[in-house]
Amino acid sequence: MSDILDAKFGDRIKAKFADGVVVEAGDLVEVMTYLRDAPDLKFEMLCDISGVDYLEIDPKKAAKAGYEPHLEVVYHLQSFQYKKRFTVKVMLPRQVEGGGLPAVPTLSGVFKIADWLERETFDLVGIDFTGHPNLQRILLSEDWEGHPLRKDYEFPLEYHGIRGR
Amino acid sequence: MLGLTDPTVIEFDVRTDEMLVNMGPQHPSTHGVLRLVLRTDGEIISEVTPHMGYLHRCAEKVGENVTPIQFIPYTDRMDYLAGMNMNLGYSLAVEKLCGMKVPEKADVIRVIICELNRVASHLVAMGTYGLDLGTFSPFLYAFREREMILDLLEEVCGARLTYSYITIGGVHDDLPAGWTDKCRKFIDYFRPRVAEYHTLLTTNHIFVKRTAGIGVMSKELALSHACSGPMLRGSLDKSKGDHAWDLRKIEPYCGYENYEFDAIIPPFDNKPDGSVIGDCWHRYFVRMLEVLESLKLVEQGLEKYRTAQGSHRIEPPRHLHPGEAYVETECPRGAMGFYVVGRPGKEPVPLRVRAKSSCFNNLSVTDAICRGCLIADIPAIVGSIDIVMGEIDR
Numbered sequence: 352m353s354d355i356l357d358a359k360f361g362d363r364i365k366a367k368f369a370d371g372v373v374v375e376a377g378d379l380v381e382v383m384t385y386l387r388d389a390p391d392l393k394f395e396m397l398c399d400i401s402g403v404d405y406l407e408i409d410p411k412k413a414a415k416a417g418y419e420p421h422l423e424v425v426y427h428l429q430s431f432q433y434k435k436r437f438t439v440k441v442m443l444p445r446q447v448e449g450g451g452l453p454a455v456p457t458l459s460g461v462f463k464i465a466d467w468l469e470r471e472t473f474d475l476v477g478i479d480f481t482g483h484p485n486l487q488r489i490l491l492s493e494d495w496e497g498h499p500l501r502k503d504y505e506f507p508l509e510y511h512g513i514r515g516r
Numbered sequence: 517m518l519g520l521t522d523p524t525v526i527e528f529d530v531r532t533d534e535m536l537v538n539m540g541p542q543h544p545s546t547h548g549v550l551r552l553v554l555r556t557d558g559e560i561i562s563e564v565t566p567h568m569g570y571l572h573r574c575a576e577k578v579g580e581n582v583t584p585i586q587f588i589p590y591t592d593r594m595d596y597l598a599g600m601n602m603n604l605g606y607s608l609a610v611e612k613l614c615g616m617k618v619p620e621k622a623d624v625i626r627v628i629i630c631e632l633n634r635v636a637s638h639l640v641a642m643g644t645y646g647l648d649l650g651t652f653s654p655f656l657y658a659f660r661e662r663e664m665i666l667d668l669l670e671e672v673c674g675a676r677l678t679y680s681y682i683t684i685g686g687v688h689d690d691l692p693a694g695w696t697d698k699c700r701k702f703i704d705y706f707r708p709r710v711a712e713y714h715t716l717l718t719t720n721h722i723f724v725k726r727t728a729g730i731g732v733m734s735k736e737l738a739l740s741h742a743c744s745g746p747m748l749r750g751s752l753d754k755s756k757g758d759h760a761w762d763l764r765k766i767e768p769y770c771g772y773e774n775y776e777f778d779a780i781i782p783p784f785d786n787k788p789d790g791s792v793i794g795d796c797w798h799r800y801f802v803r804m805l806e807v808l809e810s811l812k813l814v815e816q817g818l819e820k821y822r823t824a825q826g827s828h829r830i831e832p833p834r835h836l837h838p839g840e841a842y843v844e845t846e847c848p849r850g851a852m853g854f855y856v857v858g859r860p861g862k863e864p865v866p867l868r869v870r871a872k873s874s875c876f877n878n879l880s881v882t883d884a885i886c887r888g889c890l891i892a893d894i895p896a897i898v899g900s901i902d903i904v905m906g907e908i909d910r
C-alpha cells in the first residue's frame with residue numbers, strides 16, 4: 352500500500368514503516384483524501400486519531416531515550432472493502448516559536464468523525480488543528496488549563512476551590 | 517406592555533421560537549451522565565449538541581504511569597457493562613507489542629467469557645431500551661437472566677462487574693470445576709427466553725411505532741463517522757453486497773476463525789411495516805440476534821475447552837518492547853481500539869496508552885440523525901446507540 356502512495360506522492364512521503372507512512376503536515380489532507388478515494392485503497396474509515404508526546408522528563412533517561420523530543424499525530428485508517436488497516440503519522444515539534452500549539456490541518460472536511468477526534472486530541476494532547484470548525488475542549492471543562500497528556504503537564508493543585516491533592 | 521394588558525394579543529403573538537432545551541446530565545434516559553443541548557423549534561429538533569466529560573478520569577494518563585498489569589483494572593471501569601471485553605482489548609494490544617502467543621486454552625476461555633459478557637451487555641441494552649420507551653417489564657426479565665450470567669462470572673473471578681479476569685498472557689485463573697456444566701445448563705435455560713423477549717418487546721406495537729423508521733442512518737454516514745458494532749451493522753444491507761463488518765470475522769483474534777457463527781446484518785424477513793434499514797429498530801434487532809450467535813460461540817467454546825491444550829496463562833514479560841501496537845476488538849458496543857506505545861530500553865511502563873472508544877465515535881453521529889425528529893424521539897435514538905459514558909469519557 353505504501354508503494355501505491357509512493358508512486359503518487361514520491362518524495363513527499365517522508366518515511367515508510369509496516370503498513371504506514373509519515374507525511375508532512377502540509378500534505379496531510381491531500382494524502383488522506385487520496386487514501387479515502389483511490390479505488391485500490393478505499394480507506395473509508397478513520398478509526399482513531401492519537402497524539403503521542405515523545406519526551407523523557409528524567410534527564411538521566413533522556414540521554415538514552417533514542418529520540419529527540421517531538422509530538423506525533425497518528426491516524427489509524429481502515430478499509431471497508433479490502434479489510435486492511437493503514438497508519439499515517441505526522442511529526443511535529445513540541446514547541447512553536449512565538450508560543451501557541453503545534454498545528455496540523457484539520458481533516459473534518461474529509462472524515463466527519465475527525466471533528467470529535469481532533470477536539471479530543473486538542474483537549475488532551477494540545478495540538479492545534481487549523482481550520483477546524485469548532486476547536487473546543489470536549490472531555491475537560493472549558494476553563495481547564497494545560498493539556499494532560501503532555502509529559503511535562505503539571506497537575507493543578509486547585510480547581511474552583513477543590514483541592515487537587 | 518401590550519401583551520400583558522390584553523390577553524388576546526398574546527394569543528396572536530404566539531410564535532414557535534427557537535428554544536434551547538437542556539436534557540441531562542441527570543436525565544434517566546440518557547444512560548449515564550450525558551448532557552444533550554437541543555435546539556428546538558416547537559417539537560422539531562434542529563440541532564443536538566452532546567456534552568460529555570462528566571465521568572472523565574484521564575485513564576490514558578494513568579496508563580502512562582502504571583505497568584500494563586496494573587492498568588487492567590482501569591480498563592474494566594471504561595465500559596463497565598462489558599469489562600471482560602475491555603480487559604481483552606488491552607491485553608491483546610500489549611501481547612501484540614511484546615510478540616506473545618497465548619496458549620490455546622487461554623484463548624478458548626477468553627472467547628467463552630467474552631461472549632457471556634456480550635450476552636449480559638446486550639441484555640442490559642435491551643432492557644434499558646425498553647425503559648427508555650416506557651415499558652418496564654422487559655427490563656426485569658433481562659436483569660433476571662443477566663443475574664445468572666453475573667453469577668457465572670462471579671464464580672470464575674470473584675467479581676460481578678469489574679472483573680480484571682482476562683490479563684496479559686492469558687486469563688487469571690482456570691475455570692472452576694463443574695463450571696462448564698453450569699454454563700451449559702444456563703444456555704439451555706436461556707435460549708427459549710430470547711423468543712420470549714421477542715414477543716414481549718420486538719413485536720410490541722408501541723415499541724415498533726416508536727422505533728421503526730426513526731433515526732435512520734445511511735451506510736455512508738456510518739462509515740464517515742467511523743461507527744462500529746451493531747450501530748454500523750444495522751445500516752448495512754446484505755442484498756446490496758455489503759459484507760458483515762464484524763472484527764471477529766474480518767480480523768479474527770483469539771481463534772474466532774475456528775468457530776462457526778454468523779455476523780448479523782440486515783435485511784431481516786420479519787421486519788415490521790415502516791421499518792427501514794438503518795433505523796432504531798434494526799440496531800436493536802441486530803443486538804438481539806447477536807445474543808443467539810454468542811450463545812452458539814459459548815457452546816462451541818465449552819466443547820473446545822475439554823480438549824484445549826496448554827495452560828490458562830503464561831508469564832508476561834517483565835518489560836515492554838519498544839515500538840507500537842494498535843489492536844481493535846469487537847466489543848458489544850463496537851470496535852474498541854487500544855494503541856500502546858512502548859518506551860525504548862527496558863521499561864515496564866508504556867510511553868502512551870490510547871483507548872479509542874467505540875461509543876465516542878457512535879455518539880458523534882447523534883446530531884446528524886436527530887435533526888428533524890421530535891423531542892420524544894431523542895430517547896429512542898440515543899438509547900439505540902447504546903452508549904456507556906464510562907467508555908466515552910474514560
